[in-house]
Amino acid sequence: MNEWVIETRALSKRYKGRYAVSGLNLKIAKGDIYGFLGPNGAGKTTTIRMLLGLIKPSSGSVHIFGKELQKERLSILRRVGSLVEYPSYYGHLSAVDNLEAIRRILDVPVGKIAEVLDIVGLAKEARRPVKGFSLGMKQRLGIASALLGSPELLVLDEPTNGLDPSGILEIRELIKDMPRQHGITVLISSHLLSEVELTAGTVGIIRQGELVFQDTIESLHRQAQGQIRLVVSEPEQATVALMQHGFRAELKESAVWLNGGQGDDAVAGAVKRLVEREHSVYRVEERRKSLEELFLQIVGEGLRA
Amino acid sequence: MMSGFLRLAASERLKLAKSPIWLLIPLSPLLSLVIGLLVNLDEFGQADNAIKYEVLVSAMAAFHAMLFLPILTGIFSAFVCRYEHAGGGWKQLLAMPVSRTGLYFAKFLTVGALLAIAQLLFLGAVVAAAFYQGLGDGVPWGMLLTSVFSGWLACLPLAALQLLVSVGWSSFAAPLVINVMLTVPNMLVLNSERFAPFYPWAQPMLAMLSFGDSELGRLALPLENVLITVTGSFVVFLAAGLVYFNRKEV
Structure with a gap:
């Protein structure tokens, strides 16, 4: 039908008259x-809870792998691995047993457990009870659980929440390899642009339940394009002169x-015009707005995509 | 569908494998055993072995069936939900390709299996006490198994209700408090001929002590009556649980 792995149409969720999510049209490519x-x-x-069938939308629909979630939940979820909010685990069980509890449900070969533990780098800690794990290790176990069913789509909700910088880096490296090495499509949510900036190909920005931006990361970079700052002698006259020549100049600081x-x-x-008018040009610099600034601006004001 | 259910059940079993629940199960049978060893059967010296067995089971089941069994039912139900509530497991479980009805039945089956183990241990305690009391010859297996099995059956409606409460309530203690509050009145309800047949929490006791045409029959009701209450409340509680769980927002 189409090539989108995830496509939502006017997806909305209302709680007591207030929209938590409204009219969302996500499109995520393979x-x-x-x-x-x-x-x-x-x-x-x-x-994300609606994408995984954990809650029902108030209106709109979710299509995953081109199939409607409401109708084919089980066959869709068989191909999806997920980690929602925080990793869930059975503290009294070891990492292997935690994965075994999931493996029994998914009915995948036993060998898969060692494989996913290896991918997330927990092979050495596999026999320890999970309650002694650090947050980063639990998070990696959560990702291992999500990978256990050899999913084609990985949905990770704030996978770096509460991790220290090295933990964040580890998870980022892990996720980066997914499409390349395993052909997995990844949806990763975060409240920080910097976390997905280096891994994501496409970003969707949601603000108060509405999608306010959805495009490639390059397009976001383009929007973050900077201004040229000229430090010159007599800046007032220079600005006026440039405006007379049709430049969109502005005096600031x-x-x-x-x-x-x-x-x-x-x-x-x-620069030529300024030199001709005998202004001294001390500096010509490009000032880029950082993506983070742009993100905060989008999140703050809303920018129609 | 069936294999999916069996896989869920296997997963539940693993979660309980290394849990403290196994220390809890033998408590009531052990206490019953102590009572069984101490009870004095001398005044029935000339009576039939069957009567002595009825006296023995009545004495041993007094606490077990009246209090511990209903309370254990609540604890087991809360326990099979505990790890899901504690670790965010509901989200993980339900985001997997599992049917909610299947998962609910797997949890229910687990509670049922734990109760069955408790009942078998109780049976063991009765037999051990009987041998100690010199009742070793001619163990009335039919009567004992009926008692233990119908006691187990009578716990299933309570398990269905407690599972509903435990699934809905993320607290471990709250469902237990409710369960104890509903179980303690047993001591009064069981003395009332009018209410006892209809009070679900009293049914395990009534069921375990229905020895058919018994002479000790103050507590004993025909097993059929017990089964009507048990079946009725089971259907209502289980249906409510399934409807709730299938609609629950996780």
């Missing part, structure tokens, strides 16, 4: 890593800022 971003409470987890159309020729032209 083999992609999709970063699902938004501040806490924006509706990420609610959306006693420097001239060029907005839009900052191709090399445009910058060279602007």
Whole structure:
């Protein structure tokens, strides 16, 4: 029918008259890593719970692998691995037994347990009761559980929540390899852009239950394109002069800022005009808005995609 | 469908394998054994072996069937949900390709199996006490097995209700408190001919002490009456649990 691994149509969830998620149209392509971003409470987890059939949508539909979730939940979930909010585990059991409890349900070969433990780097700790594990290890066990059924789609809700920087790095490396090595499509949610910036191919940004941005990470980078800052003598006159020549110049912090159309020729032209008018040009710099700033701006104001 | 259910049950068994629940199960049978060893059967010196057995079982089942068995039912039900509540296991379980009805039955079956173990240990305690009391010849297996089995059956409605409460309530203690509050009145209810036949928590005791045409029959009701109450409450509680669990938002 189509090539989307996940497609939601006008997906909404209402709690007591208030929309936690409203009119969501997610589109996640095969083999992609999709970063699902938004501040806490924006509706990420609610959306993911709907994607996994844990709660029913108030309206709209979820299609996974081109099939409707409501109708074919079990056959869809067989091909999905997930980790929702925090890793779940049976503390009194060892890592192997935890995976065995899941393996029995999924009915996959016993050898798969060692394989996933190896992928997440827990092979050495496999026999210890999980209650003695660090948060990072529990998180990795959660990912191992999600991988146990050899899923084609991996849904990870805030997998780096509460981890220290090295833990975050480990998880990031782990996730990065999924599409390449195992052909898995990954949906990963986070409240921090920086966490998915380096791994995700596509990002969707949700704010107050609404999808306010959904495009490739490159497109986000483009939107974050910077301005050219010119430090010159007599900046007031320089700004006026540039505006007269049709540049979108602006005076800010006693420097001239060029907005839009900052191709090399445009910058060279602007500098030429200034030199002709005998301004001294001390510095020409590009100031990029960081992605994080742009993300905060999108999340703060909403930007129609 | 069936194989899915068996896999779920196998998974449940593993979760309980290394849990403290196994220390709890023998407690009531052991206490019953102590009572069985201490009870004085001398005044029935000339009576039939069968009567002595009835006296012995009545004495031993007094606490076991009236209090411990219903309370254990609540503990087992809370226990099979405990790990799911504690570790966020519901989300993980239900995001897997499992039917909710199947999972509910797997939990229920686990509770039933734990209760069956407790009942078999109780049976063992009765036989051990009987040998100690010199009643070794002619153990009335039919009567004992009927008693133990119908006691187990009478616990199933309670298990169904407790499972519903335990699934709904993430607290481990709250369902237990409710269960104890409903079990303690047994001591009064069992003395009431009017209410006892209809009070689900009293049925394990009534069931275990229905020896048919017994002379000690103050407590004993025909087993058929017990089974009507048991079946009725079982159907209601189990249906409520299944409807609730299938709609539960996780």
